[in-house]
Amino acid sequence: xxNSNITIYDVAREAGVSMATxxxxxxxxxxxxxxxxxxxxxxxxxLGYRPNAVARGLASKKTTTVGVIxxxxxxxxxxxxxxxxxxxxxxxxYNIILCNSDQNKEKEIHLLxxxxxxxxxxxxxxxxxxxxxxVDEFKRSPVPIVLAATVCPDDEIPTVNIHYxxxxxxxxxxxxxxxxxxxALVSGPxxxxxNGEYKFKGYRRALEESGLSLNEDYVHVGDYTYDSxxxxxxxxxxxxxxxxxxxxxxxxxxxxxxxxxxDNGLNIPKDMEVIGFDNTRLAAMxxxxxxxxxxxxxxxxxxxxxxxxxxxxxxxxEDRTVILPHRIQLRDSTLE
Amino acid sequence: xxNSNITIYDVAREAGVSMATxxxxxxxxxxxxxxxxxxxxxxxxxLGYRPNAVARGLASKKTTTVGVIxxxxxxxxxxxxxxxxxxxxxxxxYNIILCNSDQNKEKEIHLLxxxxxxxxxxxxxxxxxxxxxxVDEFKRSPVPIVLAATVCPDDEIPTVNIHYxxxxxxxxxxxxxxxxxxxALVSGPxxxxxNGEYKFKGYRRALEESGLSLNEDYVHVGDYTYDSxxxxxxxxxxxxxxxxxxxxxxxxxxxxxxxxxxDNGLNIPKDMEVIGFDNTRLAAMxxxxxxxxxxxxxxxxxxxxxxxxxxxxxxxxEDRTVILPHRIQLRDSTLE
DNA sequence: TTGAAAGCGCTAACAG
DNA sequence: CTGTTAGCGCTTTCAA
Numbered sequence: 096x097x098n099s100n101i102t103i104y105d106v107a108r109e110a111g112v113s114m115a116t117x118x119x120x121x122x123x124x125x126x127x128x129x130x131x132x133x134x135x136x137x138x139x140x141x142l143g144y145r146p147n148a149v150a151r152g153l154a155s156k157k158t159t160t161v162g163v164i165x166x167x168x169x170x171x172x173x174x175x176x177x178x179x180x181x182x183x184x185x186x187x188x189y190n191i192i193l194c195n196s197d198q199n200k201e202k203e204i205h206l207l208x209x210x211x212x213x214x215x216x217x218x219x220x221x222x223x224x225x226x227x228x229x230v231d232e233f234k235r236s237p238v239p240i241v242l243a244a245t246v247c248p249d250d251e252i253p254t255v256n257i258h259y260x261x262x263x264x265x266x267x268x269x270x271x272x273x274x275x276x277x278x279a280l281v282s283g284p285x286x287x288x289x290n291g292e293y294k295f296k297g298y299r300r301a302l303e304e305s306g307l308s309l310n311e312d313y314v315h316v317g318d319y320t321y322d323s324x325x326x327x328x329x330x331x332x333x334x335x336x337x338x339x340x341x342x343x344x345x346x347x348x349x350x351x352x353x354x355x356x357x358d359n360g361l362n363i364p365k366d367m368e369v370i371g372f373d374n375t376r377l378a379a380m381x382x383x384x385x386x387x388x389x390x391x392x393x394x395x396x397x398x399x400x401x402x403x404x405x406x407x408x409x410x411x412x413e414d415r416t417v418i419l420p421h422r423i424q425l426r427d428s429t430l431e
Numbered sequence: 432x433x434n435s436n437i438t439i440y441d442v443a444r445e446a447g448v449s450m451a452t453x454x455x456x457x458x459x460x461x462x463x464x465x466x467x468x469x470x471x472x473x474x475x476x477x478l479g480y481r482p483n484a485v486a487r488g489l490a491s492k493k494t495t496t497v498g499v500i501x502x503x504x505x506x507x508x509x510x511x512x513x514x515x516x517x518x519x520x521x522x523x524x525y526n527i528i529l530c531n532s533d534q535n536k537e538k539e540i541h542l543l544x545x546x547x548x549x550x551x552x553x554x555x556x557x558x559x560x561x562x563x564x565x566v567d568e569f570k571r572s573p574v575p576i577v578l579a580a581t582v583c584p585d586d587e588i589p590t591v592n593i594h595y596x597x598x599x600x601x602x603x604x605x606x607x608x609x610x611x612x613x614x615a616l617v618s619g620p621x622x623x624x625x626n627g628e629y630k631f632k633g634y635r636r637a638l639e640e641s642g643l644s645l646n647e648d649y650v651h652v653g654d655y656t657y658d659s660x661x662x663x664x665x666x667x668x669x670x671x672x673x674x675x676x677x678x679x680x681x682x683x684x685x686x687x688x689x690x691x692x693x694d695n696g697l698n699i700p701k702d703m704e705v706i707g708f709d710n711t712r713l714a715a716m717x718x719x720x721x722x723x724x725x726x727x728x729x730x731x732x733x734x735x736x737x738x739x740x741x742x743x744x745x746x747x748x749e750d751r752t753v754i755l756p757h758r759i760q761l762r763d764s765t766l767e
Numbered sequence: 768t769t770g771a772a773a774g775c776g777c778t779a780a781c782a783g
Numbered sequence: 784c785t786g787t788t789a790g791c792g793c794t795t796t797c798a799a
Contacts, residue, residue, distance in 0.1 A: 145544060145547060145548050146548055147489075147548065147550060148548045148549040148550060149485055149488045149489050149494060149549070149550045150489050152485045153483075153485050153486050153489050158485060160528070160549070163529075167514070168504065168510055168513050168514055168517065169510045169511050169513070169514040169729075170510075171507055171510070174504055174505045174506075174507070174510040175505050177504050177505070177529075178503070178504055178505040178531065181504065181529065181530070181531055182531070185530075185531075190528050190530065190545065190546075190549065191528065191529055191530075192496070192526050192527065192528055192529075193499075193513075193517065193527055193528075193529040194517070194521075194526065194527075195514065195517055195518070195521075208481065209526065210526075211481060212481050212482055212483065212484045213484040213485065213496070213526065214483060214484060214485045321712070321715065321716050347716075350716050351716075354716070354718055357718060358718075376657070377716070379657065380657050380683075380686050380687075380690070380713070380716075380717075381716075381717075382690055382693060382694075382718075393505075
């Protein structure tokens, strides 16, 4: 039954050894005579002994648990990231305490402290805007912290990202090369530097370099939801001079744009080309299928966690700022 | 900076009291003179003291952490459930250790033991098939376990579900009432009792009661993926006598069915009506929008977690098997 | 190769 | 209202 009350001490007695020896076999210490090891293993088996990780954590100051602060696990984007994190964590024998922050700064800082209180061995942090206060907290942390899919103004903090500006630049350039001169942008909230700083700048730079001017009517700021994509389409279609292509900051909003346009009788991509961002599974679940910038979410999570293990083991880390490659996956929402 | 080394003992000295008193104020024990409390609070502030939850856990035998075993957090369905769980957990001041099981029995049992080793105060379990071995483990657990969106053959194990058979029955009946006589089924893997037992039986019973016979050609077993929905459509459309309606076990597969049909020139719902299951956000992200059975994932998670808190607090629980209501959300993939 | 003993940082009686 | 004192179950020197 409830075997949670049997301790290392009980095993020691049952096996006729000291608890130190039991500890050794439990921890795979080689300095134990095979015969002794067997006795102990048998006792463990008989008693149904299960080591108490909390006690172990207190004594060893390691919990083999890492904290994960994520904006919203229900988001298809972050869920994929989380899976990458968890898989690698499991591989290295860590468990994960998962916390949703809703990108709320107070919550984020509070969660950070809760996790540190729980003595996690490290933290993977995903968020929107990283303020100085965030950075201070990160630096004050007694355990390593790695940011995933989150840009940080301070480059001493380890991060794993793709090159957002470049990625958007590439997408816009592609549209330009295909003859588009009226290219709209549906962005996520500009307060998030990934949108306001990186993606937007990529858009602007690509237009400039192509000799195209930035038309404010062609910029719509959404809130990441499908519905805001729908709205963006409505807005663009109400324009005198409609855009011939639109780049959308996330796939979910891109689906909204596509459907909004189709609901108004447009043909995608003939009447309007659409490019999304992220390459979530959604991209294959629309008609036409969505051309999109591939952001390897799972890999970002996996690499961030791997990086964290290095810090936790005091391994040498050559580069604390890792940039993963991106590319554009052509599908049917763009011509040709 | 790194304040993780300062302990309750340091605070006690700084405040000129005993550690017991510090413990009292940290834990909100009212038996402390206000003046003393203030001294302690100041000392805590000055030193930047942060209680060590691991030590606390060892001493109190409570970790305020619950384990969550989930098939795949990257699934839109489970991610929503997880969010419900986490929100309520946070509300009751618990953190969550999240583990992906991929519905693999060995992994599930192993994770269970890992979590128990970490001394979680309770566990929310989501899975597919629950075997006797599972039930044994659940019953052997020293802490309460609640199953969410997971049917269990043994009804002593607390569960939170909707009435799957009834839900499917309702959907099929609706199709019948609208004049359909050739109703196909796209199911998830039949090994999962939710599919093989409950949903399938709902389908069969509705047909029987409507005087319709079950046609094997009209049953396709998918694997929950969009692509398997696509395949199902291909298969149905290759039939001599094509179905006029199809009920699909999950929304994602339903999108596949819709697109598969459209890719073959069919008009949904005119040529074929489609009903999905779950009412994930996907249901609104297709054209036509998807009529679907509403399974309140978030609520299931939330209620399961709430139930777990009751067990953890030894509160009276009237009903360990809770059934949440379902309904059908009519959209455009069905006629009228 | 094994054991003894001192903590890890905190809670929880029990006194006072 | 406050302090003393045992542990909680395990790891980790240090000796043997």
